Amino acid sequence: MGQEILELIGSSLWMIVGIALIFALYLAISGVCYFVWGLYSRGREKAKGYTSLKTVTFGDESAVVANRIASIAAVIAIFLIWGVATGSKLTPNLLPGPVEGTVSFEYTATNAAGETGTGRIDMLVHQFGEKPEVPPVAAEDGDFAMNQSLIVAQRRKALIKTQADEGFAFTEIDGQAVSPGETVNFDGGNVFVTTRGSLSVEPDVGLTMEALYLPPPEAVWSRFIDLNKNGYQGVGLWENVFWSLIRVVIGFALGCLFGIPLGFAMGLNGWLRGWFDPIVEFMRPVPPLALIPLIIIWFGIGEQGKISLLFLAALWIMTIAARAGVSGVSISKVHAAYSLGATKRQILSKVILPNSLPEIFTGARVAMGVCWGTVVAAELVAAEKGAGKMIIAASKFQLTDIVIIGIIIIGVIGYGIDMIMRGAENKLVPWKGRG
Amino acid sequence: MSGLTINDVSMTFELPNGGSVEALKNINLNIKEGELLSVLGPSGCGKTTLLNILAGFLAPTGGEIDLNGDKVVGPHPARGMVFQQGALFEWMSVEENIGFGPSMKGTPKAEIAASVEELLGIVGLQDFGQKMIYELSGGMQQRVALARCLCNDPDVILMDEPLGALDALTREKMQSLVLDIWKKTGKTIILITHSVEEALLLGERLLVMAPRPGRVHKEYRLPFAELGVGADLREVKRHKDFGPTRDEILNMIWDMEEEIMGRTETA
Ligand SMILES: Nc1ncnc2c1ncn2[C@@H]1O[C@H](COP(=O)(O)OP(=O)(O)OP(=O)(O)O)[C@@H](O)[C@H]1O
Numbered sequence: 001m002g003q004e005i006l007e008l009i010g011s012s013l014w015m016i017v018g019i020a021l022i023f024a025l026y027l028a029i030s031g032v033c034y035f036v037w038g039l040y041s042r043g044r045e046k047a048k049g050y051t052s053l054k055t056v057t058f059g060d061e062s063a064v065v066a067n068r069i070a071s072i073a074a075v076i077a078i079f080l081i082w083g084v085a086t087g088s089k090l091t092p093n094l095l096p097g098p099v100e101g102t103v104s105f106e107y108t109a110t111n112a113a114g115e116t117g118t119g120r121i122d123m124l125v126h127q128f129g130e131k132p133e134v135p136p137v138a139a140e141d142g143d144f145a146m147n148q149s150l151i152v153a154q155r156r157k158a159l160i161k162t163q164a165d166e167g168f169a170f171t172e173i174d175g176q177a178v179s180p181g182e183t184v185n186f187d188g189g190n191v192f193v194t195t196r197g198s199l200s201v202e203p204d205v206g207l208t209m210e211a212l213y214l215p216p217p218e219a220v221w222s223r224f225i226d227l228n229k230n231g232y233q234g235v236g237l238w239e240n241v242f243w244s245l246i247r248v249v250i251g252f253a254l255g256c257l258f259g260i261p262l263g264f265a266m267g268l269n270g271w272l273r274g275w276f277d278p279i280v281e282f283m284r285p286v287p288p289l290a291l292i293p294l295i296i297i298w299f300g301i302g303e304q305g306k307i308s309l310l311f312l313a314a315l316w317i318m319t320i321a322a323r324a325g326v327s328g329v330s331i332s333k334v335h336a337a338y339s340l341g342a343t344k345r346q347i348l349s350k351v352i353l354p355n356s357l358p359e360i361f362t363g364a365r366v367a368m369g370v371c372w373g374t375v376v377a378a379e380l381v382a383a384e385k386g387a388g389k390m391i392i393a394a395s396k397f398q399l400t401d402i403v404i405i406g407i408i409i410i411g412v413i414g415y416g417i418d419m420i421m422r423g424a425e426n427k428l429v430p431w432k433g434r435g
Numbered sequence: 436m437s438g439l440t441i442n443d444v445s446m447t448f449e450l451p452n453g454g455s456v457e458a459l460k461n462i463n464l465n466i467k468e469g470e471l472l473s474v475l476g477p478s479g480c481g482k483t484t485l486l487n488i489l490a491g492f493l494a495p496t497g498g499e500i501d502l503n504g505d506k507v508v509g510p511h512p513a514r515g516m517v518f519q520q521g522a523l524f525e526w527m528s529v530e531e532n533i534g535f536g537p538s539m540k541g542t543p544k545a546e547i548a549a550s551v552e553e554l555l556g557i558v559g560l561q562d563f564g565q566k567m568i569y570e571l572s573g574g575m576q577q578r579v580a581l582a583r584c585l586c587n588d589p590d591v592i593l594m595d596e597p598l599g600a601l602d603a604l605t606r607e608k609m610q611s612l613v614l615d616i617w618k619k620t621g622k623t624i625i626l627i628t629h630s631v632e633e634a635l636l637l638g639e640r641l642l643v644m645a646p647r648p649g650r651v652h653k654e655y656r657l658p659f660a661e662l663g664v665g666a667d668l669r670e671v672k673r674h675k676d677f678g679p680t681r682d683e684i685l686n687m688i689w690d691m692e693e694e695i696m697g698r699t700e701t702a
């Protein structure tokens with residue numbers, strides 16, 4: 001227990017170092033861009049408008065306007081970092097990639113008879129997944145130490161066995177003395193002599209990332225084109241996205257349909273508030289993801305289960321938003337309406353409902369966000385179609401490019417949903433924040 | 436019986452800590468139809484409480500209120516209320532706000548439109564009918580509130596510091612407007628204010644209330660409201676009785692405030 005906690009703290013510290021390094025690099029790039037932009041815009045940019053006349057901007061949040069140039073530069077920077085780190089063809093090759101082509105070294109060995117001989121190893125390093133011909137073996141020099149040629153994929157190791165059972169030993173690689181357990185470098189890689197006397201040869205891997213971990217942008221793009229055309233596992237890309245979306249929309253709509261009246265009831269009636277308070281207050285802090293196992297036990301992995309899950313995710317949020325909307329109605333508005341002769345029903349539809357719309361919209365935005373996150377997670381666990389299902393299936397075959405496409409699409413759609421909700425809010429609740 | 440009768444009304448608030456506040460004690464008043472009554476008093480003397488009881492939002496712990504012979508049991512369109520601010524419906528246009536009362540009753544649209552049009556003229560907002568509430572200034576909003584109350588044609592108009600949040604100049608214009616409306620419509624108006632001058636200008640009859648327990652301390656009959664109708668209010672303020680009455684009432688309230696402060700200090 002204590003040991004584990006120490007390990008936890010240790011790895012957290014390493015994470016801090018790692019994150020700080022990445023962050024520092026990103027900030028440094030930002031600084032360079034800022035400098036360049038400053039040189040470019042000096043004297044050119046004529047700020048306009050009221051905000052530009054403010055002399056106090058540090059501390060006045062409303063005077064801080066996001067610099068769109070910075071946003072664009074940031075996105076470009078991310079793509080550049082991505083490209084450079086993965087050795088993309090679209091970006092300058094700042095980091096050495098893994099060797100490709102033939103690398104070779106000479107070795108010296110002794111045999112049981114005490115003779116010394118030399119041989120030559122030629123290795124063709126090829127891209128992962130290709131199967132080139134093995135190159136011809138170099139002409140022999142006549143001694144017992146044989147030449148060899150072989151192929152090896154980038155980032156993989158090749159094993160060269162000792163050539164005789166007894167007494168054969170590698171003693172030098174390209175003129176550098178070695179013994180078992182040691183590693184020496186040659187031009188284009190390194191060699192490790194195993195305890196049993198074999199050679200484990202590793203061509204230089206370079207500093208770029210392997211496609212398995214992070215494919216270069218162009219690979220992701222061509223996979224995207226391919227997915228658009230052929231889909232993945234028989235399901236089209238947009239079909240997957242559509243299924244996720246339709247679940248969210250149905251679950252969210254059900255949540256609103258029941259949650260809003262429930263919230264109103266709780267805001268308007270003491271008995272109902274008392275009756276539903278325990279459930280609502282209990283369910284509110286339970287993350288929907290924690291319900292997935294129970295939902296699977298109850299409903300299996302079909303649509304019903306996922307939609308119930310999303311319904312539950314949206315229900316409590318909408319209930320609480322509607323309840324807050326009712327309690328946010330200023331009492332003088334209600335009094336005024338009664339004094340003007342409104343009935344209870346009219347108070348509800350003409351005063352309480354419109355007055356709680358801003359709260360309901362805020363709740364709806366949160367609920368949509370939560371539903372979108374929940375549907376992806378639910379599909380990761382169990383689904384036949386959907387964005388989450390696509391990325392989890394692809395991850396099992398280590399198709400990292402599909403996983404990345406899925407993540408990007410999920411992010412873009414989540415953002416799009418929020419934009420739509422915000423647009424609807426501005427259109428339907430123009431008085432928000434101006435009451 | 437015509438008019439508004441306040442019969443021995445008392446209001447005691449029970450406090451959560453076991454104590455109680457006598458916000459009003461044995462108030463007796465008779466307000467004739469068409470009377471313009473202003474109410475003054477130090478903070479906490481029960482003015483708002485009294486108005487809420489008159490409007491029917493609160494039931495008094497003792498006594499009762501009658502309007503034209505009917506006992507007040509809850510809010511009713513016969514008793515309209517103009518709040519200080521924030522009681523307009525932001526989700527409706529100016530017109531919809533003003534016509535709210537009649538449209539709740541199901542009055543035909545054309546009829547509502549006609550009376551809204553007329554009221555917009557009376558309160559000087561002819562061109563603002565289509566505007567939304569948040570597009571208006573504070574003074575304009577109070578005029579809408581007044582028009583909304585008038586459109587419902589109540590017998591009594593109750594106002595709780597309706598001009599409290601306005602600047603001096605807007606306030607003066609609104610005071611003239613209230614006088615005009617009072618004269619034109621002949622409605623009973625009860626107006627609560629913190630400003631002694633306003634109480635003098637907008638009260639045929641003026642009540643000064645005293646706190647702990649809330650009660651009527653002194654009553655005045657004043658000529659200034661009549662004089663002010665259609666006249667320059669600054670002129671009215673130069674009336675020979677205006678200054679002395681103002682000073683008398685100011686001193687009275689000042690003494691009450693001082694007494695309260697003294698009491699809380701020793702308490
Ligand atoms: N809901 C309540 N619960 C307990 N006490 C209350 C309540 N409402 C008012 N009071 C008390 O009743 C007294 C009168 O309050 P009220 O609001 O009527 O005063 P007011 O004359 O309108 O004051 P102001 O001029 O500051 O508006 C105060 O002492 C107040 O603390």
Ligand SMILES: [Mg+2]
Nearest residue numbers: 482483484595
């Ligand atoms: Mg008050």
